Structures are given as structure tokens and as C-alpha cells.
Amino acid sequence: MNTPFKAFIVNKENDQFTSGLQTLALSDLPQGEVLIKVHYSSVNYKDGLASIPHGQIVRTYPHVPGIDASGLVEESSDDRFKKGDRVIVTSYGFGVSHFGGFSEYARVPAKWVVHCPDSLTLREAMAYGTAGFTAALSVLKLQHQGITPESGDIVVTGASGGVGSVAVAMLAKQGYNVFASTGKSQEHDYLKQLGAVEVLSREELSPPQFTPLGKGRFIGAIDPVGGNTLAYLLSVMKYGGTVACTGLTAGSHLNTTVYPFILRGVSLIGVDSVECPMSIREPLWQRMASDMKPDNLEGFIGEEITLEDLPAVFTRILNGETKGRVVVKVSD
Numbered sequence: 267m268n269t270p271f272k273a274f275i276v277n278k279e280n281d282q283f284t285s286g287l288q289t290l291a292l293s294d295l296p297q298g299e300v301l302i303k304v305h306y307s308s309v310n311y312k313d314g315l316a317s318i319p320h321g322q323i324v325r326t327y328p329h330v331p332g333i334d335a336s337g338l339v340e341e342s343s344d345d346r347f348k349k350g351d352r353v354i355v356t357s358y359g360f361g362v363s364h365f366g367g368f369s370e371y372a373r374v375p376a377k378w379v380v381h382c383p384d385s386l387t388l389r390e391a392m393a394y395g396t397a398g399f400t401a402a403l404s405v406l407k408l409q410h411q412g413i414t415p416e417s418g419d420i421v422v423t424g425a426s427g428g429v430g431s432v433a434v435a436m437l438a439k440q441g442y443n444v445f446a447s448t449g450k451s452q453e454h455d456y457l458k459q460l461g462a463v464e465v466l467s468r469e470e471l472s473p474p475q476f477t478p479l480g481k482g483r484f485i486g487a488i489d490p491v492g493g494n495t496l497a498y499l500l501s502v503m504k505y506g507g508t509v510a511c512t513g514l515t516a517g518s519h520l521n522t523t524v525y526p527f528i529l530r531g532v533s534l535i536g537v538d539s540v541e542c543p544m545s546i547r548e549p550l551w552q553r554m555a556s557d558m559k560p561d562n563l564e565g566f567i568g569e570e571i572t573l574e575d576l577p578a579v580f581t582r583i584l585n586g587e588t589k590g591r592v593v594v595k596v597s598d
């Protein structure tokens with residue numbers, strides 16, 4: 267079988283950057299034990315970076331971006347997977363150092379593949395995607411710190427984005443009192459529908475000046491924003507609070523002091539979805555399909571697009587203008 271198929275390719279030759287749909291053959295795909303017919307993918311911030319010349323995500327060209335995919339196994343030389351299995355691929359080198367999900371077919375190492383839980387459709391799996399998995403991992407990290415719904419208020423920043431919106435809904439579903447911070451005044455109702463008890467403006471959590479220790483407000487925080495917002499959050503955590511740091515949409519620099527750590531016992535915890543081991547990943551996907559699953563997972567899908575629509579969405583995700591998750595319908 268060597269059917270031609272469609273894929274979105276980025277390329278850089280002699281400093282000339284190009285991107286767009288091309289036709290590939292299965293023999294163009296990288297090595298791996300599992301060949302997948304991709305049904306859905308999704309657009310993450312990292313995919314936006316992979317689509318621009320200096321995004322510092324892609325190392326070798328030509329490349330197929332797309333860090334998420336769900337679909338059906340077409341062929342497998344690994345016993346754990348057989349033709350027709352419903353599977354999810356996210357993380358590791360997928361869409362970064364290895365051809366990714368913006369392609370009708372993907373071939374990957376079996377050790378990257380997760381069986382899609384029965385109670386999750388392939389579309390719902392991509393309503394989650396890497397962003398949803400990262401949100402779930404962040405919630406898990408707060409819970410490992412002993413933070414329960416009774417412990418106090420939790421805040422989620424970048425709340426209208428992929429990681430943020432799923433985190434708000436997952437925390438609310440589990441009974442936490444969630445404050446959501448957003449830069450989009452038009453999304454306050456949406457965030458309340460997801461379960462936020464209160465919506466805060468982006469500015470309120472990123473003041474230009476603040477003292478090293480302000481009044482303690484939150485016992486937990488999930489922060490995909492970073493930069494000055496993360497520095498401020500640390501200063502307003504309650505005694506024993508935990509901030510789960512997941513991203514850098516507002517910047518990678520962190521200008522803080524030691525006071526929250528040494529005077530309030532605050533913990534700053536890193537969240538990495540990419541190298542998260544399978545021993546955590548697989549059981550977490552099962553929880554994402556059961557007790558952690560928000561009532562209306564489809565409600566996260568801000569828009570569903572096709573491979574042809576990708577360039578316009580890349581621009582908007584890099585400008586922080588998308589809402590919730592963008593699902594890509596790759597093939598039937």
C-alpha cells in the first residue's frame with residue numbers, strides 16, 4: 267500500500283521558509299512500528315511556533331508539524347496494537363523532531379502510542395490534546411501536594427486558552443473553587459459556564475509593581491502564562507500554597523524573591539507533558555475519560571477546522587486570539 271495522502275509541510279531552504287499542503291507517500295514517513303490513519307489533530311501554541319521561521323521548535327526541514335493526533339491503527343509490528351485500534355499520540359518527538367499529526371497518515375514508535383479510552387471519542391481526545399493532558403497533569407500535581415477542594419481557592423491563568431480552559435473545567439468538576447484569569451473581557455460568560463466562580467482580568471494578576479509578599483489569596487494556581495504573572499502569583503499564595511507552572515505565553519523570565527518560599531512554604535512545581543512517562547500518562551488518560559472528564563468536553567472545541575485552514579489559525583494562536591481548543595478534522 268502506497269496511497270498518496272495530504273500533509274501540511276513546513277520547509278526552510280537557503281533561509282527561504284515555506285509552508286502549505288503537499289502530497290506525500292507512505293514511504294516519505296519516518297520509521298516507527300505503528301502506522302496510524304489520522305482522524306483528528308488539534309492546534310496548540312507549539313504548533314503555531316512550528317509554523318514560523320524562527321519559532322525554535324523545528325530542527326530539521328522539511329517537516330510535518332502537529333503535536334497531537336487521534337485515529338485508527340492501519341498497521342502495527344508491535345503486538346500491543348492491531349489494525350483498527352483507536353489510539354492517541356501526543357508528546358515525545360511527535361510534531362517536533364518526528365513528522366506529526368497535520369497529515370492523513372502518521373508513523374510513530376509504539377512507545378509513544380496510547381489506547382484511546384472507551385469512553386472518549388477520537389474527537390473528544392483531540393478536544394483535550396496536549397493542552398488537555400497538560401491541564402490534567404497540573405491538576406494531578408496540585409492533588410499530589412495534598413490540595414483538596416476544602417483547602418481553599420485555586421486560580422487558573424490564561425483561562426480562555428487550551429490549557430487554561432480545560433484546567434478550569436476539570437477543577438470545577440472535582441469541586442474546587444476556581445478563579446479564572448483572562449485578558450478577554452468577552453469570554454467571562456464562557457469561563458463561568460466552564461465552572462469558574464469568579465473571573466479576574468489579566469491585568470489584576472500582572473500588576474506593574476507589587477511587594478514580594480502580598481495578602482495570601484490562593485492555595486493553588488495553574489499558570490500557563492509565566493513571566494510577570496507567575497512572579498505576582500507567587501507573592502499572593504497562601505501559606506503552603508502550590509503554583510503549577512506550565513507555560514510562557516507572557517514570557518520566559520521570572521523575576522521573584524525567595525520570600526514566598528522561605529516565609530510561606532510556597533511550592534513552585536514544574537509541569538512537563540512531553541517526557542511524562544507512560545506509567546503516569548496511560549492511567550491519567552483513563553482518568554481524563556472518567557472522573558476528571560468535564561460534563562461537556564465538546565464545549566471546549568472553540569472551532570473545528572481542516573488542514574487547509576491551518577495557516578490562519580497559527581497566526582491567531584500566536585496572538586492569543588483563539589478560544590478553548592481548535593480541533594483539526596484530518597480525514598474521515
Ligand SMILES: NC(=O)c1ccc[n+]([C@@H]2O[C@H](COP(=O)([O-])OP(=O)(O)OC[C@H]3O[C@@H](n4cnc5c(N)ncnc54)[C@H](OP(=O)(O)O)[C@@H]3O)[C@@H](O)[C@H]2O)c1
Nearest residue numbers: 424425426427428429448449490513514515516538539586
Ligand atoms: N509544560 C507543558 O508540557 C506544556 C504543554 C502544553 C502547553 N504548554 C505551554 O502552555 C502555554 C499555553 O498553551 P495553550 O495551548 O493553552 O495556548 P493557548 O491556547 O494559546 O492559550 C494561551 C492563553 O494565554 C493567554 N495569553 C496569551 N498571550 C498572553 C500574554 N501576552 N500575557 C498574558 N496572557 C497571555 C491567553 O489567555 P487569556 O486571553 O484568557 O488571558 C491565551 O489564550 C504555552 O506557553 C505552551 O507552550 C506547555
